[in-house]
Amino acid sequence: MKLFWRFLFRKNLPPGSLCRLDYAVLGLGDSSYPKFNFVAKKLHKRVLQLGGNPLLPVALGDDQHDLGPDAVVDPWLVALWDKILMLYPLPPGLEIISPDVRLPPKYTLHYVAEDSPQPNGALLQPTKPRAAPSELCPFAAPVVSNQRLTAQSHFQDVRLMEFDVTGSGITFSAGDVVMVQPQNCPEDVQQFCQLLHLDPDRHFVLKPTEPGTALPALLPQPCSIRHLVTHYLDISCVPRRSFFQLLSCFSTSELEREKLQEFSSAQGQEELYSYCNRPRRTTLEVMWDFPHTTCAIPPEYLLDLIPRIRPRAFSIASSMLAHPDRIQILMAVVRYKTRLSKPRRGLCSTWLASLDPEQGDVRVPLWVKKGGLKFPSDPDTAVIMIGPGTGVAPFRAAIQERVAQGRRGNCLFFGCRQKSKDFYCQAEWEELVAKGFLTLFTAFSRDQEEKVYVQHRILENRRLVWELLSSRNAHVYLAGNAKQMPAAVAEALQSVLQLEGGLSPSEAEEYLAALERSQRFQSETWS
Structure with missing residues (x-):
């Protein structure tokens, strides 16, 4: 992907390089982020610039939409296939597979005899990996x-x-993230096996239905049902529309089948959202609501029906x-x-x-x-870190690392609700302040009648912030999970530039943009 992206944006590519290319771009994103669907927009613009012929206008799916990305994806897919079939008709004798036809499973499941040798198996074996740990070898x-x-x-x-x-x-270095592969709790695993009438201790092997299809890398062969459900199937996720569509194919109950078909239809998306997405109903809970259908699910379809458990990322909060x-x-x-x-x-x-x-x-x-935050290697460079709540985690790693190297010029703005209840690592910060390694500003939003946030502390200490930026070439870092926080902090920094630096509003905005381009202003925020 990196090679493709670099090639596509080569400056010496002629304007008509892709004049024979028909293309369509579908982006999946979240409009709560500032750079909503940035990659899809950039890709569409570049291919168009090189002479490509768009079959359809670029489509931008949005997780924030009441119906999720399907609100855009559904009509886009219908229009795309209509366009493709018009340009490239099927050969005589071939027809589009009807949506009512159940496709074969990706894998077939074969139970093995109880006396067959079983692997020691699981993701949790305390072995030393030969290569650096990775998703395939944690x-x-x-x-x-x-x-x-x-x-x-x-x-x-x-x-x-x-x-x-x-x-x-x-x-690892400060700013990196650790990926954790979670697992389902034993109670949920037991319930799942009971619903589907599966013996959790029975072992099986998987074989691909189509030659050349790779087996799931994280599943041992043979594998137990318990291991499959515990470590692989994400039975706690909110199921997508495709789940209901496939589930309806197994239903032996007319009433349940009609409801499942309604949930998987374009007309039933509002009702599906109310039933599933809004209350965050899990896959296991949905299966409880459709018991006749659930007990009829063929085991070999489980890997098509339920996605695998994805790893979770956490900012590392310590230094080696x-x-x-x-x-x-x-x-x-x-x-x-x-x-x-x-x-x-x-x-x-x-x-x-x-x-x-x-x-x-x-x-x-x-x-x-590797994480998105990169801290300066120059020991004389100051850092301004803004980390409300658990957003302070990467900054704790950076401060520990810089203190171990004898670096000063560490300025932290930390915000939480109450000093007595969620002031994380208070003793650690206060010790570093006493030793002269840290300048700390705190905002406890609920400890007084009027709420106080980190952006207020930035404005109160604007002279120091401007001095660090202008005289000590300070790098600014922002991390946190409050939706409004990135915009509020950016606004506070612009006010500092105007009040202390004498810049106009447009100059302050451009100053921040220049800091971002030079990697002197980095942010890692999530909603």
């Missing part, structure tokens, strides 16, 4: 500690977790210089209410929070990837 890291940082009376449970990566070959052979993360346990009686829980955070190293050897499959 390192089974022992959990060293699992400490709650927030007060028991606080509504949110935030943990500082530490993993031992001794002997893994893992190395301060904590050799250790990785620490700052994790908020996801738990919230919908109109369903049972609270919604995040799969990975709930599983990690349940791990207790005092109860024995507890291991987590993980590997490390």
Whole structure:
């Protein structure tokens, strides 16, 4: 993909390079992000610039739409196939496969005899990988500690977790992320097996239906049903429309089949959203609601029906210089209410929070990837870090790393609700302040009548911020998960540039843009 992208944007490509290319672009994005569908827009513009012929206008799917990206994808796909079939008709004797026809499964499942040798298997084997740990070969890291940082009376449970990566070959820098492969809880696995009348201890092997199809890399062969459901099938995710479409093919109940077909139709998307997406109903819960259909699902279709569990990314909150052979993360346990009686829980955070190293050897499959934040190598460069809540995690790693190298000029703006309840790592920050390694500004939004956020502290200390930017070539970093926070911080920084630097509004805006282009202003935010 990188090679293709570099080739496509070569400056010496003639304007008519792609004049014989018919193309269509569908982008999938989230309009809550500033660069909504940036790649799709850029790709469409470049191919058009090189003479390509667009079959359809560029389509931009949006996760924020009430109906999700399907609101754009559905009509786009219909129009695309109509256009393709008009330009390239099928040969005589061939017809489009009807949507009512059930396609064969991607794999066939064959049970093995109970006395066959079984693999030791699982993702959690404490083996030392030959190569650097990766998604296909994660390192089974022992959990060293699992400490709650927030007060028991606080509504949110935030943990500082530490993993031992001794002997893994893992190395990382401040700003990198650790990928964690989660698993389903035993209670959900048991319920799933009961619903489908599956023996969790029975073993099977998979064979591809079509020659040349690769087997799932993360599943051992042979594999137990328990391992498949625990480590591979994401039964806690909110199912997509395609799930209901395929599920309807197995239904032995006319009533259930009609409802499933309605949910998978274009006309039924609003009702599907109300039933499934709005309350965040899980795949397992949907299966409970359609028991006659669920018990009729052929096991070989499970891998077509349910997606695999995807790894979760966490900003690393520690430095190898301060904590050799250790990785620490700052994790908020996801738990919230919908109109369903049972609270919604995040799969990975709930599983990690349940791990207790005092109860024995507890291991987590993980590997490390490069993150989006890059910190300066020049020891004289100051850094301004803005990290409300768990957004402070990568900055904790950066501060530990810089302190271990004897670097000063570390300025942190940290925000949370209450000093007594969610001031993460308070003692650590205060010790560094006392030693002169850190300048700390805090905003406790609920500790006074009028709410105070980090952007207010930036404005209050605008003279220092301007001095660091203008005199010490400071780099600015922003991380957090509040929707309005990136815009509010950018506005505060522009005010600093105007009030202390004497810039006009347009000049301040261009100054920030120039900082971003030069990598002196980096942000990592999520909604």
